[in-house]
Amino acid sequence: MDILANLNPQQQQAVTAGGGPVLVLAGPGSGKTRVLTQRVAYLINRMGVPPYRILAVTFTNKAAREMQARLERSLEQSVQGMWLGTFHAVCARILRREQQYLPFTSSFVIFDDDDQTSLIRRALKDLKLDEKSFRPNSVHSAISNAKNNLILADDYPAGTYRDEVVARVYQRYQELLLASNAVDFDDLLLYTWKLMNDNPNVREQYQQRFEHILVDEFQDTNLVQYSLLRLITGAHGNLFAVGDEDQSIYRWRGADYRNVLRFEEDYPAVQKILLEQNYRSTQNVLDAAQAVIDKNRYRTRKKLKSMPDKGAGERLSLYEAVDDYGEAAFVVDTVQQLIARHQAKGGDVAVMYRTNAQSRLLEEAFLRAGMPYRLVGAQRFYGRKEIKDVIAYLRLVQNPFDEVSLARVINVPARGIGDKAQLNLQLAAQGAGVSAGEVLLRLAQEGKQSPFWEQLGRSVTLLADFGTLLAGWRAQVDVMPLPNLFDRVLEEVNYEYFVKDGSEEGDGRWENVQELRRLAFEYEERGLTAFLENLALVSDQDTVQEGAEAPTLLTLHAAKGLEFPVVFITGLDDGVLPHNRSLDDPEEMAEERRLFYVGLTRAKLRVYLVRAAQRNVYGNFQDSIASRFLDDIPANLLQEQAGGFRARGGGRAQKQAQATWESRALRTQIGAAARQQPAAPVIQQQFRPGMRVRHPAWEEGIVLESKILDGDETVDVFFESVGFKRVVASLAKLEIIKK
DNA sequence: CCGATGAAACACTGG
DNA sequence: GTTTCATCGG
Numbered sequence: 001m002d003i004l005a006n007l008n009p010q011q012q013q014a015v016t017a018g019g020g021p022v023l024v025l026a027g028p029g030s031g032k033t034r035v036l037t038q039r040v041a042y043l044i045n046r047m048g049v050p051p052y053r054i055l056a057v058t059f060t061n062k063a064a065r066e067m068q069a070r071l072e073r074s075l076e077q078s079v080q081g082m083w084l085g086t087f088h089a090v091c092a093r094i095l096r097r098e099q100q101y102l103p104f105t106s107s108f109v110i111f112d113d114d115d116q117t118s119l120i121r122r123a124l125k126d127l128k129l130d131e132k133s134f135r136p137n138s139v140h141s142a143i144s145n146a147k148n149n150l151i152l153a154d155d156y157p158a159g160t161y162r163d164e165v166v167a168r169v170y171q172r173y174q175e176l177l178l179a180s181n182a183v184d185f186d187d188l189l190l191y192t193w194k195l196m197n198d199n200p201n202v203r204e205q206y207q208q209r210f211e212h213i214l215v216d217e218f219q220d221t222n223l224v225q226y227s228l229l230r231l232i233t234g235a236h237g238n239l240f241a242v243g244d245e246d247q248s249i250y251r252w253r254g255a256d257y258r259n260v261l262r263f264e265e266d267y268p269a270v271q272k273i274l275l276e277q278n279y280r281s282t283q284n285v286l287d288a289a290q291a292v293i294d295k296n297r298y299r300t301r302k303k304l305k306s307m308p309d310k311g312a313g314e315r316l317s318l319y320e321a322v323d324d325y326g327e328a329a330f331v332v333d334t335v336q337q338l339i340a341r342h343q344a345k346g347g348d349v350a351v352m353y354r355t356n357a358q359s360r361l362l363e364e365a366f367l368r369a370g371m372p373y374r375l376v377g378a379q380r381f382y383g384r385k386e387i388k389d390v391i392a393y394l395r396l397v398q399n400p401f402d403e404v405s406l407a408r409v410i411n412v413p414a415r416g417i418g419d420k421a422q423l424n425l426q427l428a429a430q431g432a433g434v435s436a437g438e439v440l441l442r443l444a445q446e447g448k449q450s451p452f453w454e455q456l457g458r459s460v461t462l463l464a465d466f467g468t469l470l471a472g473w474r475a476q477v478d479v480m481p482l483p484n485l486f487d488r489v490l491e492e493v494n495y496e497y498f499v500k501d502g503s504e505e506g507d508g509r510w511e512n513v514q515e516l517r518r519l520a521f522e523y524e525e526r527g528l529t530a531f532l533e534n535l536a537l538v539s540d541q542d543t544v545q546e547g548a549e550a551p552t553l554l555t556l557h558a559a560k561g562l563e564f565p566v567v568f569i570t571g572l573d574d575g576v577l578p579h580n581r582s583l584d585d586p587e588e589m590a591e592e593r594r595l596f597y598v599g600l601t602r603a604k605l606r607v608y609l610v611r612a613a614q615r616n617v618y619g620n621f622q623d624s625i626a627s628r629f630l631d632d633i634p635a636n637l638l639q640e641q642a643g644g645f646r647a648r649g650g651g652r653a654q655k656q657a658q659a660t661w662e663s664r665a666l667r668t669q670i671g672a673a674a675r676q677q678p679a680a681p682v683i684q685q686q687f688r689p690g691m692r693v694r695h696p697a698w699e700e701g702i703v704l705e706s707k708i709l710d711g712d713e714t715v716d717v718f719f720e721s722v723g724f725k726r727v728v729a730s731l732a733k734l735e736i737i738k739k
Numbered sequence: 740c741c742g743a744t745g746a747a748a749c750a751c752t753g754g
Numbered sequence: 755g756t757t758t759c760a761t762c763g764g
């Protein structure tokens with residue numbers, strides 16, 4: 001096995017660098033994952049470092065899994081004992097081992113965003129603060145920010161009245177977390193840092209164990225992560241960091257690309273290696289990306305070089321649709337066209353956008369065209385009510401102190417424990433200084449002898465029944481395999497009957513639960529704790545499926561680290577990208593620019609830049625102007641696609657007004673037609689057999705048949721390029737060439 | 740105590 | 755366009 005095969009000189013230098021701090025600044029597509037993997041292989045194979053003395057931190061769980069697989073393939077041996085995972089996963093692992101130093105037990109649960117928000121709400125309520133003047137989200141983000149910057153609740157600076165309030169909510173929020181034996185995402189990092197910082201013996205133990213520490217996506221570390229790395233690295237300083245300032249896109253999560261600079265200051269002996277050779281994209285793509293990113297200041301300038309054999313490649317396509325419906329239609333049409341011409345396979349294509357909300361119209365367009373697609377976004381699945389319910393049950397089994405999960409499921413499905421009964425339970429628990437879950441368990445165990453029995457009034461038997469269920473499940477945790485436990489819980493609460501209400505949605509909900517059940521089977525060996533931890537720490541990126549047949553829809557953030565032959569970047573309008581909330585802050589604007597840069601540099605061959613002259617925001621139409629970032633791409637690298645609203649001739653403003661009027665009028669008609677079913681269609685048939693028409697993507701064709709269906713004209717056309725197609729007249733911008 | 744209904748508020752990115 | 759909250763009748 002040759003670890004250095006197929007590496008360029010800079011990559012080799014990085015892989016074989018000696019001990020001490022190493023900083024690899026790697027442009028997009030420069031093979032940094034390879035470098036990281038081969039570096040580990042080199043340490044194990046050439047330097048004789050045992051795997052268990054290595055800690056490698058990746059940005060996503062998926063990256064960790066891939067790295068492990070690659071390593072084992074390349075080394076032809078197991079890397080068991082090596083620690084490999086995201087910061088959050090590694091910290092969770094450390095915290096579960098060091099229970100004696102921590103204010104929670106090792107069966108702690110990790111609260112997700114919704115749990116965190118509801119806990120903030122409770123804290124606000126406890127402190128008699130008004131949610132209107134102190135928005136839970138904004139208070140939460142202030143607390144999160146503090147945590148990311150190593151500020152504990154006691155140290156929160158009280159400059160203004162608002163800060164003073166936030167400090168109090170922060171205090172209360174932490175109390176509530178501890179009462180639930182829970183931590184939030186930020187706590188995973190902060191507690192680990194505090195553990196190492198306050199306990200020299202623990203710190204030294206990890207320092208000695210981890211002889212080599214490697215970190216990917218270093219530009220997206222925040223202060224806690226950076227400080228933690230420094231603590232664990234200790235005196236040997238064997239810290240190998242790979243990153244690219246230009247791809248830092250998590251500022252809002254506390255990430256600070258200046259950690260790259262800080263690294264150089266803190267470790268003067270650092271070896272700095274630049275990887276500029278790009279193996280991914282054509283030179284045109286790189287030139288466009290470079291032109292965009294060069295407008296940013298405070299960065300290490302890099303010159304992106306394409307592989308000579310790729311040539312300049314195609315120019316980037318720009319399409320300006322009339323509105324966001326047209327934008328989605330263009331994307332789908334173009335994808336179909338690329339596939340029909342054998343220029344790409346469905347799986348080669350990625351469609352990117354700034355905000356998740358933008359995916360809806362795209363999905364609809366794909367569905368309408370009968371085309372399969374893949375949507376990246378864990379939230380879609382794990383955010384569903386039925387999934388959250390089931391997870392809440394399991395979390396309660398693992399950790400009966402979890403107040404948030406208890407509140408979620410105590411009366412779901414309805415079992416007669418209403419607001420009143422829940423309030424009584426709260427009061428009884430508070431009075432005795434225990435958690436509500438403990439009260440339930442004691443009711444189950446002690447029955448009428450329990451001191452709580454009298455206090456709880458009429459609903460006490462219902463509460464005791466629920467306690468009995470919970471106690472029964474808990475008795476099985478270490479005995480019963482996870483899938484069986486899963487089934488037993490659902491059976492005993494009759495959950496299937498609850499979600500299946502006879503409707504199609506009901507069946508879908510049960511199907512989702514079954515999907516979660518399949519996942520539970522994968523954790524049969526590792527058990528409930530590992531299952532729940534993974535559910536809490538899955539990232540959207542972890543749901544990306546490699547080698548999929550269908551186009552992938554994903555946010556620009558989720559696209560980091562991936563590559564696709566064909567990339568669509570949609571929503572290139574001021575207010576969308578760059579996003580409205582970033583317009584007044586130069587630092588935020590710089591980050592929006594980096595986000596665009598990340599999107600562009602995902603492309604191997606083709607880039608389509610798409611925007612809409614009008615889009616539907618909140619339910620009404622707003623005119624939009626082209627993203628300012630488009631102006632930074634040299635004109636000779638762009639080509640405008642036919643069929644956009646500008647390309648129809650005439651002045652821009654005038655045409656825009658006309659297009660607006662047309663599409664509004666049409667939508668109104670469709671809406672009216674849909675409402676007054678089964679009345680006769682109100683729209684006029686525009687197309688007749690024999691007409692020659694032009695389609696923005698499929699060019700010229702001949703109309704075979706046209707019908708009014710559901711208030712919309714459905715036209716069958718034979719196109720010269722792609723053959724027979726059925727299109728909806730209001731969506732596919734068909735132009736009549738000859739009657 | 741429960742479920743249905745309609746109004747009102749509301750969405751950036753995500754471990 | 756979706757989610758959440760308040761209200762009402764059963």
